[in-house]
Amino acid sequence: MNTCIDLLRAALVLGLSGCGLAVVYGHRFSQTFFSVILLSGSVALFFTALSGWNVDFIWQASLPIYFGVAPLLIRLDRLAALFLGLLGAVTFCAAIFSPGYLKHLEQRLNFSLYWFSLFTFVTSMALVVLAANALTFLVFWETMSLSSAALVAADHTSSAARRSALIYLGATRLATAALAGGFLWFHAHTGSWNFADWHLATAATVIPSILILIGLSIKAGVWPFHIWLPYAHPSAPTPVSALMSGVMIKIALYAIIRLFLFHGETLPAFGITLLTIGLISAFWGVLFALVQHDLKRLLAYHSVENVGIIVIGIGLALYGQSQHLPAVACLGITAALFHCVNHGLFKSLLFFGAGAIDASAHTRDLSHLGGLAKAMPVTMLCFVTGSAAICALPPLNGFASKWLIYQGLFTLACQTHSRLGAGLSCAAVGVLALVGGLAVACFTKAIGVSFLGRPRSHEAEQCSEAAPAMLVAQAILAATCVVLGALAPAFASLLTPLSAAATGSLATGNLITLPLLPLAIILSGGACLIYLFVLGPLRQTPPRVCRTWECGFGQLSPRMQVTATSFAHPIARIFKPVLLYKTVSEISGAHQRHFPERIKADAVMTSLLESKVYLPLIAAVRRLGRQTTRLQAGSIHLYLLYMLIAAVALLIIGAAT
Amino acid sequence: MNSLALLTAPLLLWAVCAVLVKNTRVLGILTAGWAWLYLAITCTLAAPVSLGIEPQVTLAPGFSIDATASWFMMLTATIAAGAMTHSHFFFQEEKLREPRPKSTHIRLFYACAALFVFAMTAVLLCDNLGFLWISIEATTLLSAPLVYFSRTRHAIEATWKYLIICSVGIAFALLGTILIFASSQHTSLSAGSLSLQQLIQLAPQLNYPLFKLGFIFCFLGYGTKAGVFPLHSWLPDAHAEAPAPASAMLSGALLNTALFAIWRLLQVDSACHHGRAAFGSNLAIWMGTITVVAASLFLIRQHGLKRLWAYSSIENVGLMLVAVGLGSPGLFFLQALNHSFAKATLFLLSGNIIQSTGSKHLSEIHGLLKLSPMWGVLLVAAACAATGVPPFGSFISEWLILSASADTGRWLVIFLLLSGISLSFIAVSIHVSRILLGTPKAPGSYRHPVLGSLIPAALMSFLFILGLTTGGFVSSTLHIGGAL
């Protein structure tokens, strides 16, 4: 208990001193210096989580720190410790990754601001996780949002980054507004700001629960509120994208889990809604990821997908709870928590990979990459591991959590008496399989086009392997993915007390019944043996190296390789109605029948949600603003008229009441 | 009588100095000195009251310092001291530019500023609706020359609008005052009274229809002065065209005093109702809400830097009006405190930025973060403080206002306020990010005097500390818990 508090205090002190030092010495001290502070802070945080696993302590700040109506209240329990540990782990790797990565941004970033915002961001994330009442939560939530927005805009000379930051700021403010509405309502009804006293998703609290859910969903990037995500993640520097995608959006999900799951009765409608929205998110996210050709944007859309999967887990848990199916609830919540951790790990790993490519090739556009396998073999190995994990290939960690989701859905279908629940869970199994197939397609595209084949541009040709520290960061994460996958049953049983607390049932023992560790050993052992005895070094004749088979047409050029767009084309064509996908070709010299001079083909995709919902909405608000500003026309006579109108109106109101 | 002399002496001496001293550099330093002295005296007089040591300090018949007034007095004096200190640096810098301001203009500015502060203090002190009216009219008349300082076409236009619209508004208020006086003649005190204390005592006997009529007219009048939508039309013009220190005082002090007048009247109104949902507080809450929403819509399409902050002031006025309507002086003051400091910083900084870039159009200012990081950071911090973002106290005060409305079940108000606050934050952040980020246009001829950021930095650091301790220290002092 005491070590835990000491460690937490150390972490916070390190975070705050990092802020202070960054403001004063941001552009004088080296990146390594700040990275070391961040590193030690993250270590402290991680061990806080470890030592806090078995304690449940509540701490209230003493007076001058007070939020007007509620004190600063912190609570470290097992659920918070889990997310704190994730934050510590990802920050640890980000700190290792940072110095090498930031080198190529030296001309473009203001490091005082960058490090200040980063330290604020990490510290506030830790405090959001620890918050035990609404005010503490909201204050650090806002701090977290603003500091991350500043980080998105860190590379502020690019107009794209500025735009992204603004979109993100707008989204996050709306999220706060929705949350504020819900919190106020709860306070008005319960008279307490403490989360422990609130019962969300019950019949009496439908509207505030929906508000809170909307607020958290915006932040989590759940469909249809995910719009900001594909803008913000690519624009931010890579360590930030990793933290945002790996941890920040998880914190929103953490809040959903904390607020919705840990108190008895809930309405089944909430479970059903979350399940449905999670399914749509997963499908929508992966589908849009498939047609992206910016590597980080692709990863950002995958976050939408994975958030969807986690939301499915939460929905299952809620529904199981409401239908008194403890097995389903237990599977759902374990899956959600497990997937949160997993996604945090492999998504930051993938972002680091994308960042390493960006730092080395100075582009993230898949159409300019290719053939990096030779130059960056370690990065590629880590990237492939991360991709395999996100595609849920066994025996990696992604599979374990996705398996739990499948099991939860399957158990629901078996046990429920509601036809709606059974049907929905069966449909969910199908959609999840579809999503899995799409994810495989998407990541094989990303790896294939960036690492394999031949370089498509001069930059890609000139690439070299990332700095050792950057590789270490990736390797740690990749190894964690493998280990967590192989040891998934043990990890899942670690989470069991949590899910038992949420469902109110007794611990159901081992959830993952698959022998994943033996499977991993058999698979890798078998692969090694086959390599050694059939293919590898024990053979007498070494392989002959020659050009790729070109069907006798003559030399192949890099431009003849398949591009990201053409790889995804057949699938995109199938899902045309959702993607609004169409190909545009431009042929000069078309009149020469079979001998045109130049053909340019491109695929255009518009987001239905963006073009049909959000843009018109924004346009409407802007129009309203324009109409309002017309009032201020500059004529003093008009202004006097307003006064007269106001006077008459108030008099009428006064007479009426 | 002694303390009254003590309070007014620095201001009058300051005005006299402005008339006598020809050298504007010396005058600037002297003025700053007087302003700080005035602040010190105000604090010694007002602090005992605000800390609850003394219930009330009577300065003269009809003029006394009560708790709420004591907080606002200190706030006004602080803003004045800050603005006057900054104005010294501001005018020194201004003299390097063409057209150079004449020394007589600067002296007039200082003289009027002194009297303006005097008038504002009078508003806070007086216990009489008649004197209240006179002081508010005086603030208009004395601040008109401040707006008029640069004598450009726009400044003159702004002054004219300010003068005429506020005068008409104030005329309404006079009408209202007369009606209230008339309503008080139907009580046991047949001669009638304008004294607030007496009115509150007599409240149950007042002729309510007449009083309500009077209240509406007073609300219109003082609302005009405070910039309540749709009576706000003078405000963006005057705030944008006045020199930066004057804008800071207009926004940071004058708006508070106008709202303070409304607060005084509301006390009488709620006394008429014995705490039932009164007409006046409903009116204030709804007008405040409408003002917040309208201001946030105005913020979307803005071209001028200072006009932006002017509309943001209107938004904050709306919030303060809601606090006033909720009947909580603590909340009103907390919001006013945070807003005044933030807005003073913003106007002072904007003055610097306009001086340095030579443009007051948002579309022509870019890359401030590269030009002068210090100003950029201060601007962001102040904008955050003005739009209610933690860790600044405005977040807490806005939250308290929302929470108080929630406790009375005004969900529509909360919805509108939340949308207004969100929209204005988004709009302000769009504009601020345009100024702050990107590549600056002509960094060559750019000057950013260090002293120019002295006062803004001091104000912001105070606000920051305040934000961290708002809840604990300040709210326990202001008895917010009790007021809620």
Add this chain to the structure above:
Amino acid sequence: MLGLAETLATAAAIFGIFMSGCRHVRSAIYLYAVQTALVASIAFVYSASEHTGPALNISLAVVLAKAVGIPFFLGWVVKRLDVRTDSGAFLPVPLSMHVSIALFATSYYLASSLDGAAGTFSAAAGATASISLVFTGLLFMMTRRLAISQIIGFLTMENGIYLLGLHETRGMPVIVEMGVLLDVLAAVMIAGVIVFRIKKNFKHIDVTRLTGLNEQ
């Protein structure tokens, strides 16, 4: 005697209506002076007839300042600026006079309803006249082009309010009365100075053309 006060008040309102139909600035000032003199004389009537009315010296000050000082000052300004006519901005001058008459009728209606509410008006005529003066002043401000006309309109409003105060409360406390008077005087002076400035910078004092500050 009360009948006299109401007659005077109605006369003041009628002069106000005449003023709103006046194209020449100088005539408007004269009409304003007459109207103010009538209003001030009501104060005399009250102070002479009732003990509750304003003190004689106040009434005298009002007459001197408002009915003599201000018209003189305005006349001087008009002379210096060399403006003669104000053709009206949004409403033709004769029509604005007719609107004023309509407003007079509205005032009568309002005054009688107010009468019911307040129950203090000895007769509706005084209130009618005063509300009508407020309306006329506001209308004058809203329909005239020249800055100087706006000052006159404002002063007319002020007259109306003063008249209402007289009728309703038989005069405010002395010190308040003095303060109000001082403020009005200062307002007129400052406005006068700014009118000169407008003339200097814009070469005209047409406020309909002062629309540089807007949100377009």
Add this chain to the structure above:
Amino acid sequence: MSTILLWLLTFSCLLFLPSLTIGIIRKTKARLQNRVGAPLWQHLFDTIKLLRKSETVSENSSWILRVNTVINISIMITLAFLTPWLSFKPATSADDLFLLIYLFAAIRFFAILSSLDPGSAFGAFGASREATLSVLVEPAIILALSAVALSAHTSNLSLVFALTANTPISQAPLWLLAGAGLFLSSLVELSRMPVDDPTTHLELTMVHEAMMLENSGPNLALLEFSSALRLVVLYGLSGQCFLHALHCIWPFASAAGILLSISIIFALAVVTSLIETVSVRLKWTRAPEFVAYGLTMSLLALLVALVTGVSS
């Protein structure tokens, strides 16, 4: 003791059945087309020969080439041990429906990567098509298997496919539909006729063959063997469904299952060759339509399972 015997039997089936089934398909097809055709064991001979040959590797390829092969074959063999494609395979705790599906996905993942590896447009287009088909087929397979699993209330396939004494006749449609869905999906998954022509020599239109274009020697041998193994496993799975349908209608002793489960694979091989003789390869853009039939069967099976399962 008998378990060890059964494992040995399974292992030998795993070694010899793939080549034999491919041989049967080819032989039947040849006979239907009035040709003599290659010997029944030709596939096995080819594999052994390829294993002994030397290898040619593209200069562009990376370590993915080798990784693909070894992972492919090791996963496939593991899969063959985990999937109850033969009635007599002993059950393990890892015979999980969802694990199997994702092991298949892992194979596909590396196969697609390896075909993108050499930078050849043909391989890449094959990969793109493979990805497309798998996107469509994966839900069909998982839904068909879920349907049968749902009726058994467990996702362990060995338990699902265990022949129980008294299965109601009402379950026959479920098993039939699931089997049909699985079979149609396997045709797509295995790149067989209506979707892809395994004997084509036009690189532009190939799917499965194009992906293996750059593999040679032992590499190719292992991949060929792996894909043959995949064929028997998938046929075995759908065969098991048909077997159960039969069992519902006419219960037979579980001893008969050993023989029946092998012979039904051969029967399906014959059906495949029949289809490949009478039909032509579909235009690529119409391939999804064919997949839709498989999906429909699976959905129907699921519907039946839900209706019967929930009410029971």
